[in-house]
Amino acid sequence: MTFSVRYKTFDQLSFADVQVYTKLPPHPFWSHVDSKVDFSFADRLCAVLYSGRGQYPYAPSLKLKIHLVQAYYGLSDRQTEEKIIGDLFIKRFLQLPVDFIGFDHSTIGLDRSRMGAAMFRACHLYILAQMYQYGLWGDRNEQWIIDSFPTNVNLKFPGAYRLIQHALIRLAQHLRKHGTKPMLEALEALPLDGATVRLSKSASASARMLAFSKLVSQAYGLLAWFENENIKPFLAEWKHLKRSRELQAILRRILQENSSPVDPGDGADEASEGRNEETGTNVPELVRFQKIPLAERPKNRIVSAVDPEARIAKRSKTIYGYKTQNLCTTGGVILDVRTIPANEHDQDATADMTATIKRFFGVTPSALLGDSAYGHGRNRARLAALGIPVVAPVPIAENPTGLFHSSRFVYDAEKDVYICPEGQQSVDKQYIRQSEGHQYSFAPHVCLSCPSRKACTSSEKGGRRVFRSDYADLYEAARVYNDSLTGRAELQEWLVVERKNKELKNDCALDGARTRSRVTLQIKAQTSAMVVNLKLLVRKLGNPKPGFLRRAPIAVG
Template sequence: MTNRVRYKNFDQLSFADLLVYSKLPEHPFWSCVESKIDFSFADTLCAVLYTGMGQRPYAPSLKLKVHLIQAYYVLSDRLVEEKIIGDLFIKRFLQVPVDFFGFDHSTIGLDRTRMGEAMFRACHLYILAQMYSHGLWGDKNEQWIIDSFPTSIHMVRRGAYRLIKHAMIRLVQHLRKQAPKPVRMAAESLPLDAMGVRLSSAATSADFMLAYSKLVAQAYGLLQWFNNENIKPLLEDWKGYSRSQELQAILIRILEENSRPVDPDHHGTKTDLPADVQFEKTPYDKRPKDRIESAVDPEARTAFKRSKATTGYKTQNLCTTEGVILDIRTVPANEHDQDATADMVATLQHFFGQTPAALLGDAAYGHGRHRMKLARQGIQVVAPVQQSPNPTGLFQATRFTYDVDKDIFICPNGEQSVRRSHSPKLEGTQYRFAKKTCLACPLYTQCTHSQSGRSVFRSDYANLYEQAQAYNESLAGQADLLKRYVVERKNNELKNDCGLGLTRTHSRATLQLKALGAAMVVNLKYMVRKLLNPKPGFLRHARSALG
């Protein structure tokens, strides 16, 4: 396909520019990156983002370098603008004149948004392909490692009342600012006074119930207004209505998760409920676990691990045992670690035709379902097998012997299980022993406290776990499990050196862009260390610098 887009160029650098740049020593990082990576792929890749008409844009290859500079130094858009203006090493890397100061911080932010996740991921894959051509990864017996780390966004967790109000305010503000004039005029008649109610500290529970019920009722009325037969024709001329539909969907879900109608038949039995209340808060234990907690960041979630809460997201990092980051994903904090793994590996198999000899992970990636899914992709999972000790401290399940032929368990006293029941939810079978046999057993007090007899659970993936445990205990398995320290080091670099541990943004889409930029920078650092030996430094002697 012919690229018809023509980009801005700076023609040939002036003699004064060349003289200044020639006096600079080689930069230990940027000069090496420029000599090893060809960034021209971005000009063709991102051509679809431009029409080829009007004012010529800056070349995408130039702007990709700007985003890499931002990720390398962990700078805001404004500080990147200052960095480009005042740093000669950066100007030389960008191949712009010494007196160039044309980049505006808003341009940098808009370009990042225009490229989006798909383009950033494509750029990451192109750089990864060039590293592959340099022989930095892709060996036949190469092993990959996967792990995750929390990315906290310091999100404010609101109660049900404030959450609904906030979602309504965002929808109404978008309506008033972006809708055509006929739509705005029609919306003036909407009753929305409940959004402005502020309850004092002296308000009673009855006052709060009334305010909450009125707010929910007006929220449903606002949503119903968009479906009114007289309003629908007006919405057809609203080009930005798709964003309004997104905000409506967020509000609907928040209402469904946090409120419920009061049953009129039982209204009189609740003496503490005012007569005018139509809606009430859904009890906390009745709300879904995967509920929205912020109207601004509807994808953010809260997860608890070892009594520590993480509000926001977590970053999945897939890398080689040598330290090359192959893929990186930003997922909600409560998403299970193993959920994104198969797709991440499949992406690399599709683009590069590479399948690792083994995928290393911690116990979170060792579930049987996860092992079977990756086995179908031709991948062996090496991860610790989670043990489920008996919480009562009595006989562990390992004291019972499983007879494969008879499909029964034999207890330490030699008795056999008499019945079994399979649980699709638990993905396993519960084997039960006879009540009379257990109560008469001399080992009863050491085995169970149950008056109904002992039961033993066997997972549907028990054979997989036994094979995995046997490999983990072998010398080869022990050596493989020790290789996981590499991903811990890479996680530390992404979190602390690249700023993913403490971010200035909230949305998952923006965090994903920052994560991909950080992954590209970490890979470029790895490439410089491997391809240039000894490690480069500043050459301070003029003759050496010019030579």
């Protein structure tokens, strides 16, 4: 199916424009990009976004260039607008008249939303294909590298009380903005004053508990309002119902993760107050919901009502929001970038990222390099199914008690038993699903009489246990390869990805991005990857080598 879409053109540049542009020396980056990369693919690719009727839109190839300029300099939308107005090098790259000032900052933002993350990913793949044609990547013996880095976002992460308020307010505002008149009239009878109550720092514990219980009760009341038989007829043909259900789901999950009903069996039915074990204070009788202690809340809980996909990961350094996965070649070409929640394990997205590039280009790397986060057995097995070996450090399972390490126990594959240093065999095994392996146990009466007991196990009545992973054979093969000269050399190649991470994070301003959405952050990561790849293309193919010329060449006649 073809789409007949005509794009707005600027006609031929005037003589004055040509004079100005010819006086400018070649730009060390944009001039080389313009001569090496064909951006016309964006006009065909994005034609599906336009109807072909009405006012002609600006060409997607032009707008893609604008987004690349923004990523190259790390600019906001308003700064990008100013850059286009006042920078002649950029105007020449965009092929705009010198006096053109038509790109408003809101137009840039709306176009980013119109294209979406999928279109920007497709544009990245098209540029990657041109680099493949130039021979910059795709060699048969090429190796790929993967790593992640923190991408903190500009979000507020409030406590449970404010979090519930935010989710409740967002749902109520959506109703008031898009609801029909009968819906708004029915909504007026619903008490929602708890959403606007701000408690002072000097408020008592009882007052805080009452306010929290009231807020949760009203939030559940609003959710029940949507299920009311008198309200359902109004929702049947409401065109904003889908978004409303999304906001309801967010509010309901936040309530479940942060609040719980007060148990009426605590003595509150016989007295006006009951005892709250968390705070050590009396619970007023009106309290029906209480705050779940922080340690008991789910680790994967929603921490922001604005962006429910954001997470907080507390490790050596706390990550607020997301991480960016970077898949690149040892030659420095970025193949894919993926924005993942901060608490997601690095290895989870690896197989899908590599499979996507392999499927699009039919290229299989000789190996995938990574740090210890990518050396887990599950990740190795997934990539082995794709025909890609993993070169990464093997996770070390240290014995925290300081007793005999499991490596001192010999596994007999024929008998499927472990043999301890004293020559005794394990007598039982049990599968542990969460750890993906079997736990082998030695007979307690044998261990109790063993001379090495104190150096082997701290159990007073039971026997020693040894764990064997489902991926033990993969781990053993990886250890042997990593200790070889070839393996050590390949592990050193992994450092290439650190330079690419630095370009994405610092030069393209991915760290501390001005965004509060995973989708927008993914788009920014895609445009940054395109810019980093274009920099590499210019360095490799620029002839003469890129360098700023102080004056235009003088014709000799």
